[in-house]
Amino acid sequence: MVYFVCNLVDDPWIPLDSSQGEVGEHSLQVALLESHRFTGTAFPRPTLFPAVLRQVLLPVLLDSIGPPRTSQEWAEWFSRGGFDASQRQAIADYLGEHRDLFDLFSENYPFAQVAGLESPTKETKSSALLVPSIATGNNVPLFSVLTEADTLFLRPAEAVWWLLYTHCWDTAAIKTGAAGDPRVKNGKTTGNPTGPLGQMGVVVPTGATLFETLMLNLPPRTPVRGSGDRPQWRAHHFQKQDRTEGIASPRSPQWSIRPELGLMDLLTWQARRIRLIPQQTPDGVRVTKVVLCAGDRLSRLPETEPHTAWTWAAKPRKGQSSWRPRRHRSGRAVWQGLESLLAVNLPEGDALSGDREVTSEMLRHILSLQTDEALPDTYPLRITAVGVVYGNQSAVVEDVIADEIPLPLTALSSDDRTRDLVTELVEQADALSQALNRMHADLRKAGGGDPVPWDKGHHPGAGLLHALDPLARRALAQIQRHADDDEHLEQLMQAWEQKAWEISDQHARRLLDASPPQAFAGREIDKRLYSETSARGHFYAALRKHLTRYESPKNRSREGN
Known part of the structure; x- marks a missing residue:
């Protein structure tokens, strides 16, 4: 028998961006102990970052050093800029003690997998099944050059990424049945929901370094429960919660419908039963085949879920x-x-x-x-x-x-001025977009046409929001940087409104220039005259109403000229 070795503790697999702008793959131990040296992760797909953060990085910290007990203790940890010597030792000891459980191809306890998992027919599928950008089954991306019939050679590091992605984001519907699962019918398991992250909009606070990001997601008084709550790599078996429903071990082909046992259980939720199948190639060890079956289902997403609104x-x-x-x-x-x-x-x-x-x-x-x-x-x-x-x-x-x-x-904070300014900025952008859409609808009516349905076709307001996007982001960054300077904040909002007016004016002029000649005379609909003049008047009235800091008699005299 050939044994393949890839241990997440020691082998490089997490792509990290250093403060010098260099990207390289690093082991779990380096990523945590040296987290202060990296600005963040550098995964090729955005869905991989929350999967690795939740499934590995945060649970290791919660299980090794635990969360800070108070805001003061959190501030002390955070102000150091990295984990101190005792914390580094605790993390290293934990990873050393549990090193065998982070072995990707372990014969007995493969990480986040089920050892010996098989389908009733012993059929395996291409590792392409793990990667959503590759056409498999019903999932057929528009520009996929591979299908599940093609061999995809995943490096062990890449296999870890997509393994964790699948636990978090996998599609729903029918899955291959697992041998030993009594719920399998005709070799299949139906009714599977998406992975838990697929059921929400993930929101992750991030900082200037990976250490700061970890700390921002490890706040004081994090509700870690008692002995029943543990990362799933330590869940060798579960006891029955009650007489009617048992909790299946994540290392078995069976699965459960159950609530989470705590935060670590939730973060490391095994939404699928998976086995990676590696092989030796001229380029080294590659994962080419996979067995992917139904996994645990949350009875409901708990209110304690930390990463969604x-x-x-x-x-x-x-x-x-x-x-x-x-x-x-x-x-x-x-x-x-x-x-x-x-x-x-x-x-x-x-x-x-x-x-x-x-x-x-x-x-x-x-x-x-x-x-x-x-x-x-x-x-x-x-x-x-x-x-x-x-x-x-x-x-x-x-x-x-x-x-x-x-x-x-x-x-x-509900009583801080910056909240009012941020809210005002967002409301202004939305109002300008709606005003441009209304102008477009009025011009179409004036020219003898019908407005574009709200849920179909192109709306110019979307283009205006796209043009305002970089401006809004710069404004938010400046508000953040000068949150304690009221005078600067007011100047910043004046500058935002001036640029927002100018950009909106440009988009309006394009619509006016493109309107047909008959729009000038207009058309009466339900006793109301729609014309180029009235459409322009309503639009610039909206600009004056919502961009009050930039409104002036000079602006009024030049509107639409």
């Missing part, structure tokens, strides 16, 4: 929770939906009577750190947002959403 429903459907994870919207930048990220207050009192948005658990923790002065007001916090859009009963991947924005810390 929520919608709180006052009147949920029967049998459903009031808490629903929010998904990211395709084609929409994160800054356009900042309201949900800034909604830090939990529903109570009068708010219980209606639906409302609530930010992520992690951002509420970060607000408490800022309130306790553990983080300075001007700290350069960034938000990384990742999501997957599924189609056809969630059996295919239609789109991947990825974005990153600066988020002023003080904007999380």
Whole structure:
């Protein structure tokens, strides 16, 4: 028998970006102990970062050194800029003690897999099944040059990435049945949901270094439960919770429908039963085959899930929770939906009577750190947002959403001026987009046509938002940098409004120049005259209404000329 060796503790597999701009793969031990030397991860796909962060990096820290107990202790850890000697020793000891459990091709305990996993027919599939950009089954990306019939040679490092991706983001629907699973019917398992991250819009706070990112996701008083909560690499077996439902071991071909046992269990959730099959090639060890079967299913996504914003429903459907994870919207930048990220207050009192948005658990923790002065007001916090859009009963991947924005810390506070400015900026951009769309609709009516349906075709407001996007991001970064300087903030908003006016004016002029000659005379519809003049007037009235800092008589005299 041939034995293949790849241990996540010692072998390089995590791509990291150094402060000198050099990208290289490093072992788990180096990534954690030297986290202060790296600015962040450098995975080729945005979905891989939250998968590795949640499935490996954070659980190792929680299980080895635990979270800080207080905001003061958190501030002490954070101010050092890296783990101290005792913490480094604790992490190294933990990885040494559990090194065998991080062996990717272990005969008995392969990492995040089931040893000896087989289908009833002993059939294996191409490792391409793990990679969503490759056509497999119902999932047929438009520009895929490979299919599941082709051999995909994955380096061990790449195999780890896509193994963890699959646990987090895999598509739903039918999966190959596992030999030894009593729920298999006709060699298949049906009713599989997507991976847990696929059911929400992931929101991860990130810092200037990998260490800071880890700390921002390891806030004080992290709710780690007792002995029942552990990373799944230590879950050799589970006891029955009650008389009606057992909890299957993640190392068995069977699976459970159950709630999470705690944060570490949730972060390392094994949504699939998988076995990687390596082979020796002239280029070294490569994973070419895989067995991928049904895995554990969360009975519901808990409110303690730290990396998503929520919608709180006052009147949920029967049998459903009031808490629903929010998904990211395709084609929409994160800054356009900042309201949900800034909604830090939990529903109570009068708010219980209606639906409302609530930010992520992690951002509420970060607000408490800022309130306790553990983080300075001007700290350069960034938000990384990742999501997957599924189609056809969630059996295919239609789109991947990825974005990153600066988020002023003080904007999380309901009584801080920066919150009002950030909210105002977002509302202004949305209002300008709607005003341009209305102008477009009015011009089409004036020219004898019909408006473009809201859910079809091209809308010029989307193009305006795209043009405003880099400007809005720069404004957010400046608000973050000067959060404690009111005079500078006011100057910054004046500059934003001036540029927003100029860009909006440019887009409006293009529409006016493209309008047909008959739009000048206009057309009467339901006793209202639609004309080029009225469309222009309504648009510039909207600019004056929403961009008040830049409004002046000079602007009025030159509108549309």
